Structures are given as C-alpha cells and as structure tokens.
Amino acid sequence: MQQIETMCHIQTCNTIIVGSGAAGYSAAERLWQLGQHDILLLTEGKNAGTSRNTGSDKQTYYKLTLSGDGQDSYTEMAQTLFQGGSIDGDQALAEAVGSVPCFIHLAELGVPFPTNRWGEYVGYKTDHDPRDRATSAGPLTSRMMTEALERSVNQLGVPILDHHLLLQILTEQNQVQGVICLDMDLEKLVLIRCRNLILATGGPACLYADSVYPASQHGANGIAFACGAHGQNLTEWQxxxxxxxxxxxxxxxxxxxxxxxxxxxxxxxxxxxxxxxxxxxxxxxxxxxxxxxxxxxxxxxxxxxxxxxxxxxxxxxxxxxxxxxxxxxxxxxxxxxxxxxxxxxxxxxxxxxxxxxxxxxxxxxxxxxxxxxxxxxxxxxxxxxxxxxxxxxxQHNNGGIAVNSWWHTQVEGLFAIGEAAGTHGVYRPGGTALNAGQVGALRCARYIAANRKGDPDDLSSSNQDHLHIWKEWIAALRSRPENAQNIAAHLRRSMSDGAGAFRSLSRMEELHEQVQSLLSHFPDPIGAGSGKTGLIQALRLRDQLLTMEVYLTAMMDYAKHCQHSRGSALYQTVDGYLPHISSAVIPELFRFLPDDGSLNHQIQETIYSPEGSTTNWRPVRPIPDRSSDFFENIWRGYRENQNISDE
Ligand SMILES: Cc1cc2nc3c(=O)[nH]c(=O)nc-3n(C[C@H](O)[C@H](O)[C@H](O)COP(=O)(O)OP(=O)(O)OC[C@H]3O[C@@H](n4cnc5c(N)ncnc54)[C@H](O)[C@@H]3O)c2cc1C
Structure with missing residues (x-):
C-alpha cells in the first residue's frame, strides 16, 4: 500500500483565494490593489474552469446602460435583478452599483468591449432585460476577461499555487482556520492556515452528465457545505x-x-x-x-x-x-x-x-x-x-453558497464569489453571472481589507487530526481497484435523468438514498487504485457526493413544498397539465403546474448535516432604501470605515 506523505503548515497567510477563473483572479487583483499582499491564489488548474474554457455565439456581460439617453438607474437595474424572483435586494443593488466600476475596469484592462465613436458602450437587449444593458466582447468574453485579469495578477506578483485540489475547509467555532488540499503533482497533502478564504471555485459541474460546462470544471460547493456554509436557491439552474x-x-x-x-x-x-x-x-x-x-x-x-x-x-x-x-x-x-x-x-x-x-x-x-x-x-x-x-x-447554477451583500457566508472568514455563490434567483438576465463574479470579488476584497487583516488563529487540535483522517482515507482508497470514475459517472447520469430540467420526486428520493449510503460509508467502497488520476477522481467524488446530498435535499423539499414548477425545471405533478404537442403519447413526467409566483419573495436555504441535510424558507431581503442618505453623514461614515460593515 502506498503511503501518502504530508507537508504540514507549509504556509500561513491572511487570505487564500481558491480558483483561477474570472472571479478568483479578480479577487486576488482587488485585494492586492487594496494593500492586502499576504494572499495566495490556489487552483487545481490554472487553465481549468468555466470562464477560460467556455463561451457562446455572443457571450454577454450585463451592466448599467452606458450609452444613449436611456433613463437607467442603479435602482431600476436592481429592480430588474430583484424581479427575477427569490433574490435578496441588497445583493441586487450591490450588483447593479458594482457593474459600472467592474465593467470599466475590465475594459481598461484590455477586454475589447465595443464603443461607438464617442466612446459609449452601446448595448443590446438580453433575455429578461427591459433595457439594452448587455454587451459582449464576442464569443469568448469570459476567456478574455480571465486572461486580462491573469495578466494583471501576474504583473502585481500575486503568489499562485497551481495543481492543488482543495479537499477540506478547516473551521473552529464557525471560523475559518485553513485548508487541506492535495498537491496533485507530488500526491502530497498540504495544510495551509489562513484567516480568510475566498471560494471562487465555480459552479457544481460535477452534478450532471448532460453538461455544457467544460470538462475541466468540477466545483467545490460540497466542501463548503460540509464546513457549515449554507446553500440557497439550489433548485434554480439554467x-x-x-x-x-x-x-x-x-x-x-x-x-x-x-x-x-x-x-x-x-x-x-x-x-x-x-x-x-x-x-x-x-x-x-x-x-x-x-x-x-x-x-x-x-x-x-x-x-x-x-x-x-x-x-x-x-x-x-x-x-x-x-x-x-x-x-x-x-x-x-x-x-x-x-x-x-x-x-x-x-x-x-x-x-x-x-x-x-x-x-x-x-x-x-x-x-x-x-x-x-x-x-x-x-x-x-x-x-x-x-x-x-x-x-x-x-449550463449554470443560479443558486449556490449563501452569502450576504459582502459575499460573506455564514462561516466567519469564508467568502464565496462567482458561480460558487448563489446570488441569482429563478430568472436572471443573460450576462449577470459574469458581472456578479466581478462585483463579488470587489466587495469581499474591500471587506477583508477593511475588517479582516492579520494572521490566522492557531490551529485547533481537532483540525490537526484531520490531516491524519485524510491520510487514512487515501490509504483506504488506494487499497481498492479504481472504481471512482464509474461511480461518479453513474451518479451524474442519474442526476441528468431525474433531477435536471425534469424532476420526479421518486427518482430523486431513490438517488438521494444511494448518495447518502455512499457518503456515510466513505471511503468504502470507493477505490482509487495506485495511479494519480484514480486518486484525484476518488477525492473529487467526495465533493460530488456532498454536493449531490445537499442539492437533492433542496430539490426534494421544493417538490414537497410547492406543486408549481418555475425557472428551468419541471416538477412532475399529477394534478398538472401536459404540454401542447401532438404526440400520441406524452410522458407523464412532463405533467406540471405552471408557477403562480407564490415563492418569489422567499428563499430556500439548505444546511448540510452528516445525519441528513435540512431546509428552511426565509423572506428575501428588500432593496435597501437610501432615500435618507445625506452627504455629510455618508462622508463621516466613509472617513471612519469607508461604509464597509455588516449593518
Ligand atoms: C456554455 C456557457 C456559456 C455561458 N455564457 C455566459 C454568458 O454569456 N454570460 C454570463 O454572464 N455567464 C455565462 N456563463 C456562465 C459563466 O461563464 C460562469 O458562471 C463563470 O465563468 C464562472 O466563473 P467563476 O470564476 O466563478 O468560475 P470558473 O471560471 O469555473 O473557475 C473555477 C476555478 O476554480 C477551480 N476549482 C474548482 N474546484 C476546485 C478545487 N476543489 N480545488 C482547487 N481549485 C478548484 C477551477 O479549476 C477553476 O480555476 C456561461 C457558462 C457556460 C457553461
């Protein structure tokens, strides 16, 4: 049996950013520019992920109208986002306001967003957009954004740890203490202590077989749920x-x-x-x-x-x-x-x-x-x-890890940005995903630079034990022939067949049982074999299982809580209607009740527990009223802490 070596405490830093997509690079750049240099960007693959490897015939960025005489405003744009349903108003406002500096910053970094001869960023109307707020640098907008931000991060000299797979977020009393990851080249476990962790790990592409996410994208939402972060709107996809x-x-x-x-x-x-x-x-x-x-x-x-x-x-x-x-x-x-x-x-x-x-x-x-x-x-x-x-x-998860308007999760020191964060609701205008990633990066960097400087706490003894648990798990995985790839593929197929756009409660329950059984016995009966690929697949499978457990809980709860289908999914309902098509036999799976909007002002949250995840529904936070804002008071607050606080 091959024993895995460990390197312990190799590094300590104020903030680790995990992920080298458009969101991760943006957070690293912003932190550095705000004077927070004690940071490290860690990624399983510098060239992996959705931003760098995807696009469409005209890949869109959504921002405030920046051309012509359209009477757009931050409030109006926030309302457009808010009307998508099940969205917090403070995040909608933050994304509307942040869209201008973030977009201009990208343009100045060299992303070729087109202008007219006067320099106006002429836009077009995207889906769910009442104005012409959308723009595009072509089919590869997100790749161009990532490359521009990467160039900037490299020029600044931000340290980057490539080929490191995040395995676990260490917390003590609901506060981040560090991470355990696998050095994928040396096959060694690495523990890094930190005070803040920004998860920019993208969407949970590991869930579905039928997927337009690039093959290099997996996600790490399950790892975040396992350390106490909540999920929100996990049912909402595109x-x-x-x-x-x-x-x-x-x-x-x-x-x-x-x-x-x-x-x-x-x-x-x-x-x-x-x-x-x-x-x-x-x-x-x-x-x-x-x-x-x-x-x-x-x-x-x-x-x-x-x-x-x-x-x-x-x-x-x-x-x-x-x-x-x-x-x-x-x-x-x-x-x-x-x-x-x-x-x-x-x-x-x-x-x-x-x-x-x-x-x-x-x-x-x-x-x-x-x-x-x-x-x-x-x-x-x-x-x-x-x-x-x-x-x-x-294609895209509108929901994800729950965050507040500084993209801070329920776990102190843990932030989630980009597609990992669940800031979108049932519907979103095209292009808002790329904008939200940039705004979240800017806002969490500002929050950290203002409020969360300094060294991490000492590692608790229970967290030191986790390294040994991983060593034992890896030894057990190595002791069995490789089967992780097949298990992962079978689970993804079942998700696409029963918990994708067409959701049947009985199929989701059956799948959930399988997932719970695999999770509770992990690492049995999973095998990694002796090769590197097998080990990485088996370790990724744990995140996939955690992610599936929480997402399926959310979907099953929705199916029981609400008879109506909304967004990009149909929940099979016996009292529903069948689509108007002339086929002789239309499958009962397609029988559904259309949305009545009754949950538009509610957000479903899902909380992981090894005994079984739970859900609750809470009202959305409204769009903040700023009508009493008065310059002298705003200025005083700004001089004191730049108006960066949790209230
Ligand atoms: C086909 C397609 C078309 C799209 N079109 C649009 C569009 O027009 N407009 C729009 O706004 N959005 C669009 N989207 C969505 C948008 O592209 C993504 O939401 C966005 O790029 C995600 O960026 P990100 O930085 O959050 O994550 P990603 O770019 O996916 O980066 C995630 C990073 O985290 C790393 N990582 C993940 N897990 C781990 C781990 N465990 N350990 C270490 N590193 C890890 C990955 O390697 C990667 O570097 C589209 C998506 C697709 C698939």
Missing part, C-alpha cells in the same frame, strides 16, 4: 440545448437559421425527424426553432405552448427513448423549401433583414455568423458536411 462535442451552447444564430433536428438509434440507424410528430404544421415548427435562438434556456413558462417544447422533445428522445439527437445544417427540416412569407412576422422580418434567405441552414449560418461556423471548424466539426450531436444540458 438548462439548454448544447452540442456535446465540443460542449457549446447552440443558441442565437445557431437556431435562427432553422436547422433540421433528427434522432437515431445508438448505432446511427433509423434516422427520424422527431419534431414532425409534435408539430404537424411545418411553419409552426420552424417558428419554434427560430424562437429558441433567443429563448435559449429551458423555461417552464414556455413549456406548455412555447419554444421550450423543443428542449422537452430533445430530452424525450435522449433520456426516455435512449436515442441520439442531432442538429443538421446541411438541409432544411424535412428537406423542404421554406416559404418565408408563411413564417411568423417576427421570424420572416428578422431573416429578411439579415439577408439570410439562402437555401440551406448552413448557407444562412455562414451568411449571418461566419465566426459561429469557424468556431466548430476550429474544433474539428465541419457543419457543412456533418451533423452535430446535442442534448439538453446543465
């Missing part, structure tokens, strides 16, 4: 149609050019245009495909008679009928000529205006958005010659 190889959202023009949808058996036999059976009227089907372009995430409000029926039919083919589903740009749906005048006025006017009336979806796509074609070609897919395999995929 699922949408995406290609599997490469993982990429097929939103916007990819749908507006009206590709053909078809499915096959696993071996490629029996190709069938399955949308036909649901939409007997050809033009109705085309209109729904067109709408999917800018109604990309699956939305329960559009599932009865709107464009989200497409997501549902894709899911039915893959998950219920066991077939493979493809988009085909080589020919029109049903290989028919399209009579443009018979399409909805919206679709025909748009395509005419864009001059996109060519004979095939490929020709239309090349005309409207050549970079969208080039992207796939750069990944080895020629859309002119081959179909593209798709699925209904998890």
């Amino acid at each position: 699922y949408g149609i995406a290609s599997l190889h490469p993982r990429w959202n097929v939103s916007g023009t990819y749908m507006q050019v009206l590709p053909r949808f078809f499915s096959t058996e696993q071996d490629g036999s029996d190709p069938r245009e399955f949308l036909q059976e649901a939409f007997p009227c050809y033009e109705d089907m085309l209109n729904q495909i067109f709408l999917k372009g800018y109604q990309w995430p699956f939305d329960s409000r559009k599932a009865l008679d709107g464009s989200s029926r497409l997501d549902l039919l894709v899911y039915q083919e893959r998950s219920l009928r066991g077939r493979r589903v493809f988009l085909d740009y080589r020919q029109n749906p049903e290989n028919r000529e399209i009579v443009w005048d018979l399409l909805s006025p919206e679709a025909s006017a748009y395509l005419r205006k864009a001059g996109a009336l060519q004979d095939t979806p490929f020709a239309r796509l090349s005309h409207m958005n050549q970079p969208a074609v080039d992207f796939y070609r750069s990944r080895g897919v020629n859309l002119a010659a081959e179909p593209l395999e798709i699925a209904l995929c998890a």
Whole structure:
C-alpha cells in the first residue's frame, strides 16, 4: 500500500483565494490593489474552469446602460435583478452599483468591449432585460476577461499555487482556520492556515452528465457545505440545448437559421425527424426553432405552448427513448423549401433583414455568423458536411453558497464569489453571472481589507487530526481497484435523468438514498487504485457526493413544498397539465403546474448535516432604501470605515 506523505503548515497567510477563473483572479487583483499582499491564489488548474474554457455565439456581460439617453438607474437595474424572483435586494443593488466600476475596469484592462465613436458602450437587449444593458466582447468574453485579469495578477506578483485540489475547509467555532488540499503533482497533502478564504471555485459541474460546462470544471460547493456554509436557491439552474462535442451552447444564430433536428438509434440507424410528430404544421415548427435562438434556456413558462417544447422533445428522445439527437445544417427540416412569407412576422422580418434567405441552414449560418461556423471548424466539426450531436444540458447554477451583500457566508472568514455563490434567483438576465463574479470579488476584497487583516488563529487540535483522517482515507482508497470514475459517472447520469430540467420526486428520493449510503460509508467502497488520476477522481467524488446530498435535499423539499414548477425545471405533478404537442403519447413526467409566483419573495436555504441535510424558507431581503442618505453623514461614515460593515 502506498503511503501518502504530508507537508504540514507549509504556509500561513491572511487570505487564500481558491480558483483561477474570472472571479478568483479578480479577487486576488482587488485585494492586492487594496494593500492586502499576504494572499495566495490556489487552483487545481490554472487553465481549468468555466470562464477560460467556455463561451457562446455572443457571450454577454450585463451592466448599467452606458450609452444613449436611456433613463437607467442603479435602482431600476436592481429592480430588474430583484424581479427575477427569490433574490435578496441588497445583493441586487450591490450588483447593479458594482457593474459600472467592474465593467470599466475590465475594459481598461484590455477586454475589447465595443464603443461607438464617442466612446459609449452601446448595448443590446438580453433575455429578461427591459433595457439594452448587455454587451459582449464576442464569443469568448469570459476567456478574455480571465486572461486580462491573469495578466494583471501576474504583473502585481500575486503568489499562485497551481495543481492543488482543495479537499477540506478547516473551521473552529464557525471560523475559518485553513485548508487541506492535495498537491496533485507530488500526491502530497498540504495544510495551509489562513484567516480568510475566498471560494471562487465555480459552479457544481460535477452534478450532471448532460453538461455544457467544460470538462475541466468540477466545483467545490460540497466542501463548503460540509464546513457549515449554507446553500440557497439550489433548485434554480439554467438548462439548454448544447452540442456535446465540443460542449457549446447552440443558441442565437445557431437556431435562427432553422436547422433540421433528427434522432437515431445508438448505432446511427433509423434516422427520424422527431419534431414532425409534435408539430404537424411545418411553419409552426420552424417558428419554434427560430424562437429558441433567443429563448435559449429551458423555461417552464414556455413549456406548455412555447419554444421550450423543443428542449422537452430533445430530452424525450435522449433520456426516455435512449436515442441520439442531432442538429443538421446541411438541409432544411424535412428537406423542404421554406416559404418565408408563411413564417411568423417576427421570424420572416428578422431573416429578411439579415439577408439570410439562402437555401440551406448552413448557407444562412455562414451568411449571418461566419465566426459561429469557424468556431466548430476550429474544433474539428465541419457543419457543412456533418451533423452535430446535442442534448439538453446543465449550463449554470443560479443558486449556490449563501452569502450576504459582502459575499460573506455564514462561516466567519469564508467568502464565496462567482458561480460558487448563489446570488441569482429563478430568472436572471443573460450576462449577470459574469458581472456578479466581478462585483463579488470587489466587495469581499474591500471587506477583508477593511475588517479582516492579520494572521490566522492557531490551529485547533481537532483540525490537526484531520490531516491524519485524510491520510487514512487515501490509504483506504488506494487499497481498492479504481472504481471512482464509474461511480461518479453513474451518479451524474442519474442526476441528468431525474433531477435536471425534469424532476420526479421518486427518482430523486431513490438517488438521494444511494448518495447518502455512499457518503456515510466513505471511503468504502470507493477505490482509487495506485495511479494519480484514480486518486484525484476518488477525492473529487467526495465533493460530488456532498454536493449531490445537499442539492437533492433542496430539490426534494421544493417538490414537497410547492406543486408549481418555475425557472428551468419541471416538477412532475399529477394534478398538472401536459404540454401542447401532438404526440400520441406524452410522458407523464412532463405533467406540471405552471408557477403562480407564490415563492418569489422567499428563499430556500439548505444546511448540510452528516445525519441528513435540512431546509428552511426565509423572506428575501428588500432593496435597501437610501432615500435618507445625506452627504455629510455618508462622508463621516466613509472617513471612519469607508461604509464597509455588516449593518
Ligand atoms: C456554455 C456557457 C456559456 C455561458 N455564457 C455566459 C454568458 O454569456 N454570460 C454570463 O454572464 N455567464 C455565462 N456563463 C456562465 C459563466 O461563464 C460562469 O458562471 C463563470 O465563468 C464562472 O466563473 P467563476 O470564476 O466563478 O468560475 P470558473 O471560471 O469555473 O473557475 C473555477 C476555478 O476554480 C477551480 N476549482 C474548482 N474546484 C476546485 C478545487 N476543489 N480545488 C482547487 N481549485 C478548484 C477551477 O479549476 C477553476 O480555476 C456561461 C457558462 C457556460 C457553461
């Protein structure tokens, strides 16, 4: 049996930032600029994660209107965010206010957000956006942000510890004391003491098999829950149609050019245009495909008679009928000529205006958005010659770790920012995820620099024991042949089938039982074998189990608490309605009751416990009233502590 060596207490610092995505780099940069240099950025992979490895046909950043004569205001933008439902008003206001400095900072770091000749950042309307607040630097906005912030962090000289996997957050009396991680190169355990820990570990991509998160993203929310951080709005996700190889959202023009949808058996036999059976009227089907372009995430409000029926039919083919589903740009749906005048006025006017009336979806796509074609070609897919395999995929977790308006969790000294934090509600305008990551980074850095300087406390004796527990666990994992990868994949498949966009209480309960059993016996019966990859997979599996335990608890509670479906998920309900599609048999899994908005002012919190997680519902915090703000008083407060406090 291979014994793992440990290095103990190798380092002590004021603040550790975990994660090298757009949020993590931003926090490191801000802390350094605020004079807090006793910091360390730790990551399992400098080039891993969502920000650096993902995008879409026009990846969006959401900010206050910064062009024209639109009468936008911080309060109005905060209200837009707040109206998404189940959102705290103080966070909505902080994200609205912070959007301006954070966005301008990125632009000044060199992210090429376009301006007009007067320097105005002209915007466009994104989903759930009443104004034109969205902007984009192109398909790879988040990558450009990450690279710009990384350059800045490197110039400042922030120390970075690469290839270190966070395993546990050490706390004593609900205060952070440090972390245990695995040096992935040397296969050694490392303990680092710290006073503050900023988790910028991204979304819990480890949960789903059908996923458009990059393969390098896993997340670490389970590790945060295990140390006492609460989850909030964990039920709220965005699922949408995406290609599997490469993982990429097929939103916007990819749908507006009206590709053909078809499915096959696993071996490629029996190709069938399955949308036909649901939409007997050809033009109705085309209109729904067109709408999917800018109604990309699956939305329960559009599932009865709107464009989200497409997501549902894709899911039915893959998950219920066991077939493979493809988009085909080589020919029109049903290989028919399209009579443009018979399409909805919206679709025909748009395509005419864009001059996109060519004979095939490929020709239309090349005309409207050549970079969208080039992207796939750069990944080895020629859309002119081959179909593209798709699925209904998890894309973003609106909920996550619960934080206050300084992005501080319930655990003193533990902050969560970026997608790890659960600051979004049921709906969010596109682009708010990237903004929230930057604002959270700025605000927690300000809070730490103002209130939480200094060295960490000495490590408690119980925390010293944890290192030995991990040593024993690793020895046990090593003693069994590798099986972690299969267990993790099986659990992810079950999540996609029963706890993704379509949630059935009985399937979630069954899965939850399996997860609880694996967690309570961990590390039995999991095996890592003797290789490095096996060990890393087995250790990641523990976070996956913790994450699943807490997320499934939240989803099961929602299903019991509320009969109505909302956001990007349908909860099967016997008293509900079936979507309006013309299939002979519509699965009962799709029977649901639409949202009645009754929970819009409530937030579901989930609290991990080894005996079983629990949930509670609390009212949202309102948007703060600043009408009594008076300059002299604000100035005094600012001189005293820069108005950075928990009140
Ligand atoms: C296809 C797609 C399109 C999107 N489009 C948009 C859009 O248009 N607009 C928008 O606002 N948002 C969009 N999003 C969401 C947005 O990109 C992400 O929410 C955001 O990039 C997350 O950034 P982050 O810094 O929080 O995390 P990430 O960029 O995911 O970084 C996480 C970091 O933490 C590290 N890490 C994780 N776990 C551990 C561990 N245990 N130990 C050590 N390190 C760890 C990872 O290696 C990585 O470095 C999109 C997402 C996808 C998947």
